[in-house]
Amino acid sequence: MIGLVDCNNFFVSCERVFRPELRSRPVIVLSNNDGCVVAMSNEAKALGIKRGVPLFKIRDIVQANDIVSFSGNHRLYGDMSRRVMATLNSIADDIEISSVDEAFISLDSIEENLAEYGRTLVKKVKRDIGIPVSVGIAPNRTLAKVAARFAKKYPGYKGACVIDTEEKARKALSMTAIGDVWGIGPRIARRLGEAGIVNALQFAEMPEETVTSRYNIMLQRTWSELNGNRCIETDTERPAQKTLTISRTFATDFYEYRDLEDAVTRFAANVGERLRRKGLFCDELTVFIATNRHRTDHPQYSNCAQRTLQEATDDSISICKEAKAALKAIFRPGYGYKRAGVTATRIVDREHLQPTLFEDREEKERRAKLMATIDSINGGGVERIHLASSPDISSCTRHERVSRLYTQRMSDIIEINCHR
């Protein structure tokens, strides 16, 4: 059996650990530039706030209900995630972290009652770290995901739901919308919906021939897992990341080419750094810029340009150079730019790297060394040095309500009131 441990409203829960007075208040966490809601507490969900909605659209609800909003404090969330995973690691033998707030654990060696075991995990993480989690337990990952949704939704499960019989699986699947199944994106969900497949049980009951003839291998596996088989062994079997985007909404509109170039080269340098951290290379790059689409009284313009690199690379200098060239091609003066980004496409790992005919080995090694040096100096998430062409743009992002670094900075630790 496989378990999925999923943190409930993770970002909000992180904030609440250090702000106990927010325990039953509606709380939302906003995206990087306070543009959109990325996480909300159950109380905020009950007020009709949905993930992804732009803040300006819900300002009235936020004010009327005294909703507490935070800018994402991702360094804090990262540290809390590390703590949750370390705690899971100390109990379960085999854990596989699939995202900041989620991990699969292998339960093959567990002999005790699985629901009890799941509840022990829930209690342990809640007590040790303060983060509420839900546990879904099933024969495979896809069903474990379904089970975790139930554990989260219905308090009766006390945090852990086990799907270990066909009957339970059928019941759960009949109550799960097709789009809520792991691995079924909105596009496929729509396609299935048009074919009359609305819930997961209907999909699981499709004849195998229909599934194999109509759908791709990933969807076939999902189908097979919904029917109780174990097909997806690790997350790495999912296709590797195909694109990587770094983009921002600026605090103020940028009219000058110089400002936009600063931002874009900075994004490009970050793309390079991320690629290096993951051991990946890209050989295509897209730069996009856009004006503020909500300011309909201002002239609107948005565009993107693609550049093919000479060869697949993870070198920030080459990536910055191409990004600048792309930006030059699309920049039009006279507009107030609100948003820009750099996307790396055609990403490959080292094994799939094609050697080129005219490569300058010496220069390449020199660059690789330089990048490694920059990365090691900038280790630990603190930026100490960067390319001169990619200056610090933190000044152009907005952080209105960032919470403190309670676990990472001594001056930010919680205060204990001894006046009573």
Place this chain on the structure above:
Amino acid sequence: MTDSQQNCDLHIYKIDTGSTLRLPYADGGIKAGFPSPAQDRLNESIDLNSEIVSHPASTFYGRVAGDSMIEEGIDDGDILVIDRSLEPLNGDLAVCCIDGEFTVKRLKVERHRILLMPSNRHYRPIEVKEDDDFTVWGIVTHTIKKNRRRR
């Protein structure tokens, strides 16, 4: 160890305050000659983190504001090392959340109530009843204080 060494009651240890600091090991090549017998133990120095923090994942820090615990030596500005993974026991020094606020007190567990005991005669115990908004946030394992009275 000789007797004279055993009688010496002040030991000075080398302290490694940055526990993530990697010390170079035999860097700069191997030289001819008799190697230092201490070479194998280059990385051995006291790491306060590992001495004080037994459960790093569940350990948090908090700073004291106020004087309600001064009689047991917990002063304004002291830093508390708080371990959330420990089961609260009667008599533990605990960081508690009461009415949405953090405070630190000694726990006195009675049959139908818990008393939060201050260590300052000018303060009264706080009585916690069943329906109160109260949780034990973590157990204080150590107090860190600055003893040198200058900035």
